Amino acid sequence: MHLLVIEDDPLLARSLDQAMTQIGHTVNRLTRLEDAWQALRQQRFDLVLLDLGLPDGNGLTLLERLRDAGMTTPVMILTARDALEDRVRGLDLGADDYLPKPFSMSELEARARALLRRSQQRLDDRLRYGALTLDTQSASAWLGGEPLDLPRRECRLLEALMLNAGRIVARETLENRLFGFEAVGANALEVYVSRLRKRLQHSGLAIRTLRGLGYRLEEVPA
Secondary structure, three states: OEEEEEOOOHHHHHHHHHHHHHOOOEEEEEOOHHHHHHHHHHOOOOEEEEOOEEOOEEHHHHHHHHHHOOOOOOEEEEEOOOOHHHHHHHHHOOOOEEEEOOOOHHHHHHHHHHHHHHHOOOOOOEEEEOOEEEEOOOOEEEEOOEEEOOOHHHHHHHHHHHHOOOOOEEHHHHHHHHHOOOOOOOOHHHHHHHHHHHHOOOOOEEEEEEOOOEEEEEEOOO
16 A cells, blocks of 8 residues: 655654554655645555644645545545544545544554555455455465465555556556655666566466556466
8 A cells, every 4th residue: 555644743653654664555754735735646645644733734625625636545534633523524525534643553554454445445455366366454465375475565566466457557656656755766666577577477467568658467368
């Protein structure tokens, strides 16, 4: 999952980053509404964790702006405000969930997984395609029923390809998912694609490169 955390409390933002990164997600952190708006216009995120009290305004203005622009990215509001009218307004503006502070990381993780399943219209945390199975909660993969040991970024790459199996995934989308705002070399993505290709040899699946477009995970005729 590629998450955008919009939170001006440095301790909480760092804790969210560490907790979600440790379980295999890519996390980007911002503190200002305008920076968040520009990031959401330029990149695709799987989930936004949004605080309401930010230095340059109320987080609900960003939420309203997103929905007015037709952006359907799931948004979970994280705030110390517990007034009923705040919760109702946030949900009416298009928030997908509302978690008051303080909260436990385990509850946050469970709610994030639920939102992701809902947005992807899945019943559980497992993705399946051909001989491949990927558990997005535990970051565990199996190929033909045998465990497939994947480093974190290869697992993120596989998840992105499986979520769009049979369809082209743009290079930029994959780079954002693997590296977030991190500056990387021009060939960094190819390194991970090449490694994952080798793991899928003789599996009946292949990662096809479509020059100028991106990559596609597809089944290969026997």
